[in-house]
Amino acid sequence: MKYAIGIDIGGTKISMVLGTSSGKILARRLIATQTGSKTQQCLSEMVENLAGLLKDSGISKKQILGIGVGLPGPVDTQKGVVPRSPHLGGWKGFPLQKWLSKKMGLPVFVANDANAAAIGEKIFGLGRRAKHFIYMTVSTGIGGGLVVNRELVEGASFVAGEVGHMTVVPKGDACKCGKLGCLEAYASGTAIAAFAAREIKAGKASRISHFATQGNKLTAREVGLAAKKGDSLALKAYERAGFYLGIGIANLLNILNPELIILGGGVLKSAPRDFWRAMLQSAKREAWPQAFQAVKIVRTKLGDLVGDLGALALVFENERL
């Protein structure tokens, strides 16, 4: 049996797992992400917990092949430095790969988190038998990883797979990235909540209107719960997001013609069925028939572990090369 460690670094938490080459997780630890002046402290805490992870699992360091790390933003997988990211202020430019490798005495592989998740799907998930597939995560943001001819597409500067930032509405809504009309500005959890909040503020009736009026922060989760109870404003917010997600998916079908699209992320969990229906409907309408017929659009089977398993998979993928 082969073992590795996977670290998924997000804006709020860092998840660490120790698992096998068949994707079985033997131990898991979670810590809160600290940024800014607390970055160094957070890194030390991470290393302590990696030691704890080995202890928890009863696996010795000698048995570990390496450590895979998933990070937000376009990661230079050769240099292994933390990229600029709104989620990791203070980490920017930190030579994570080199530092962690020295600290732990193990090979370290870093990658963009959505690319890592695509590798996770390729090795442990539904992508195992697919030659061409796309992993898409629809969460607070929208990210993706492309596998073409069984290889991850990194692109010329590690940006490939930024499917959330294709323009779906010219001169449209502002996206967090600074551009206008991105898919993420229309179909992410943030966009769903923002649309619902806007409608409520405009005076539309909804069972979640107290969220906006009482100054609570509305999230896609609350909108999803209301939608599942039949709230028409909430349903509209999800159907609108589904419509745009379908356009984004259709564009990917026409450009890359994958056999499989695997969807992950929180929005898929909180969404009512109408979201899925609206998404499939517009994907079908906007895609070439031959491309739509050739694809299966499915939800990840790796569940909440897709990020962890992705980071873990980086080790086994790199070992294979």
Place this chain on the structure above:
Amino acid sequence: MKYAIGIDIGGTKISMVLGTSSGKILARRLIATQTGSKTQQCLSEMVENLAGLLKDSGISKKQILGIGVGLPGPVDTQKGVVPRSPHLGGWKGFPLQKWLSKKMGLPVFVANDANAAAIGEKIFGLGRRAKHFIYMTVSTGIGGGLVVNRELVEGASFVAGEVGHMTVVPKGDACKCGKLGCLEAYASGTAIAAFAAREIKAGKASRISHFATQGNKLTAREVGLAAKKGDSLALKAYERAGFYLGIGIANLLNILNPELIILGGGVLKSAPRDFWRAMLQSAKREAWPQAFQAVKIVRTKLGDLVGDLGALALVFENERL
């Protein structure tokens, strides 16, 4: 020296060349495309001209490695059958690869014309040193071919690279393909001419207004000539197309992050400088900075021969594999 034959089958003409593995063309023949009940007659004429091509060049059939054929539409490169295409009514389902191979006693390789052009760029053109590049043809329609990790992307059902049919305006203008809001409906030569004609009909002043009022068919070429003379309506038509083409290119940059985009096709030839400027401007605005910085956007150096050289290249590419 190695020799091959390339056949580029279009809606109006069939171009046949005999050339070398370094892309030198020794002989060329052109015939008009005949469709419907005249398809068989056209095929016979094609075969006669292939014999003529050998004669013209002084190369014997024994010296020919094979024949490459570029066709419009999503071509199954394994089956080698002519796909359904609005340009080749009556050819649909014809087993071109098998038939031509038997008729000529040579291996035959068929592919979508824009994919063939991408292979032409890879072997003879600006794509020779690129790992990731996209060839885009902007003509009456918009097509493309993707090279990722030095390999052509065919996709699960040979549709990959249909970049002209990504949706750039949800529920937008009707495209010939039957969908709404495709890039082709906004940035192709057809779209440029249609926009200019619409504006003229709406009473806008232009030096080409007689085209619309006298019932002549306006093409992107006339609009381009007028634009180059400073006609503001014509300039607007090209700038608008450039704006949308830039969005399409930015989407490709964010999704695939290529190092090179090679543009070919008639629109690039007829376009005023403002078209190129508008295209670069919107591509820059809509693309991630890292993706825009990493790419060169250039015109093909294969000129009008890009289709012929693409068909020719299919033979040398297949020989290499």
